[in-house]
Amino acid sequence: MQADPQIHWHGIAQLLGGVGLFLLGMTLLTEGLKSLAGPGLRRSLQRVTARPTQGFGAGVAMTVATQASSATVLATIGFVTAGMLTTASAVPVVAGATVGTSSTTWIVATVGLSRDASSVLMPLVAVGALLRTLGRGPWRHAGTAIAGAAVLLFAIAVVREGVGDIAALLDLGSQEATSVAGRLGTVAIGILLGVAMQSSAAPIALAIVGLQGGAIAWDVAAHLAVGASVGTTSTGLLATLGTRASARRIAAAWTTCASVQAAIAMLAFAPLAWFAHAVGAAAGSMLGAPEGPVAIAAFHTAFTGLGLVPLVAAPRAWARAIAFFVPDTSGIPPVVQYDRSALEVPGVAAATARRGLLQAAAAVTDLGLAALRGRDDALEDRIDNASHSLEATREFLGEIAVPEGDRGTVDLQRGSVGALDHLARLVGDVRNLRRIGHAPATVPEVDEYLAEAAAALEAFRSWLADPSSPLPLASLKAASSALGARRKAERTAALNRTATGALDPERAIRGLDAMRYADRMAHHAAKAATYLAGNGATRAPGTDGAQEQDEPA
Helix, strand or coil: CCCHHHHHHHHHHHHHHHHHHHHHHHHHHHHHHHHHHHHHHHHHHHCCCCHHHHHHHHHHHHHHHHCCCCEEEEEEHHHHHCCCCCHHHHHHHHHHHHHHHHHHHHHHCCCCCCCHHHHHHHHHHHHHHHEEEEEEEHHHHHHHCCCCCCHHHHHHHHHHHHHHHHHHHHHHHHHHCHHHHHHHHHHHHHHHHHHHCCHHHHHHHHHHHHHHHCCCCCCHHHHHHHHHHCCHHHHHHCCCCCHHHHHHHHHHHHHHHHHHHHHHHCCHHHHHHHHHHHHHHHHHHHCCCCCCHHHHHHHHHHHHHHHHHHHHHHHHHHHHHHHCCCCCCCCCCCCCCHHHHHCCCCHHHHHHHHHHHHHHHHHHHHHHHHHHHCCCCHHHHHHHHHHHHHHHHHHHHHHHHHHCCCCCHHHHHHHHHHHHHHHHHHHHHHHHHHHCCCCHHHHHHHHHHHHHHHHHHHHHHHHHHCCCCCHHHHHHHHHHHHHHHHHHHHHHHHHHHHHCCCHHHHHHHHHHHHHHHHHHHHHHHHHHHHHHHHCCCCCCCCCCCCHHHCCCC
């Protein structure tokens, strides 16, 4: 006797609706928890150093608090892109996120399958909605999280009603995970579900509900969980398409981590399954929890936890391997990184900051040259990296505790801070010149002016490439002074040509703006060179008068 197709389609509609509600609940829960706990957790994540255990703990904590491994990984991508974390520091964070996401599996396997909880879910939705609508600040975020949790748990009940029909339609009951082909096939189904739903929680919830309803076997549910853990990493891969190599490397680290965990789960399936069933049996006898679903949750935690060991043990090796397979071909200078261990000796820390500042100065000067010469290739990314390098240097300088009486270190610090100030202003002028465009260079006078400013920056850049060579400080100052005088003369000439109708006013203004920013760039390059050379580093404030102005008049 054939089953009524109408029943199957009703089951499919029920299942799709339940999955949609589950994903909606996850989204609301994550949004609320991120708003409540996110800022503090992000600050904690930012403070992660090279200690793998700290990174792992931060990854677990942030994922448990937000109930979304993707939120943790995407935040980590942002920190790495901003130069706040290295790839090696981020690998344990990502590994921790894969373990933290198993907390959702435990919620589904325990509270989610409790039929007694359904009587309070709808009132919880109402409470959450009211708080979200009428509440302010933390209360509003709490309402979002409460409503999300209630919708998520309610979705499990909806899925429970439809999963039987869909399992019968797809003949999942006959799916076996004992042979190698069967195991790999089941994992592949889990991967596809994870990719399609952009989540590991939803496919694992489906597997748990199907297991509890008798639609699928325990081994099948376990292998679906393995596949879903890999499939969800497609979120990071899709989010980083077309982005910088640093972002793609973290997405690749997530996929690599999940793949290692899946391989270990497959190779050590028998002992992991034995452990999971022991936990499920203990939970059933002591707490009355459903044994099979709890065993899936225990299995999920076990294989993700065991699989992260090689990554946390050797994060630098994994980072090097990932960098090899995801090379940076953009040619964009990387963000300057600092070794915090140098802070133990102030003199060494100050010298370390100076070396990093020279690297940042080279990147900033290259920006200025690209802007003056009208080359816009990846300029925005270059600006971001240079800005992050300056910010990293500023933070590192602020952490150096100079002992009283250490005049040499004080002078070195003062020179670094002075150079840092002018380099930051130079980046601002690059942004301004890029904003108005290079069209003013079609005016011959402006074109010549920008070329002269570029020549001044080129001299500074040549010294940065070899700081042991003599610094052409006198020529830099002379060039800056000559550019300032010429700009004033060109301004008068441009205004006269505009008054007689020989020059369009808009082009005149844009040309004058371009010359002003070019003049500033040469000025700030000369001042940064002065500080980096040590001249003026010990000068008393106010003794250099007009030479110490922030920018040309």
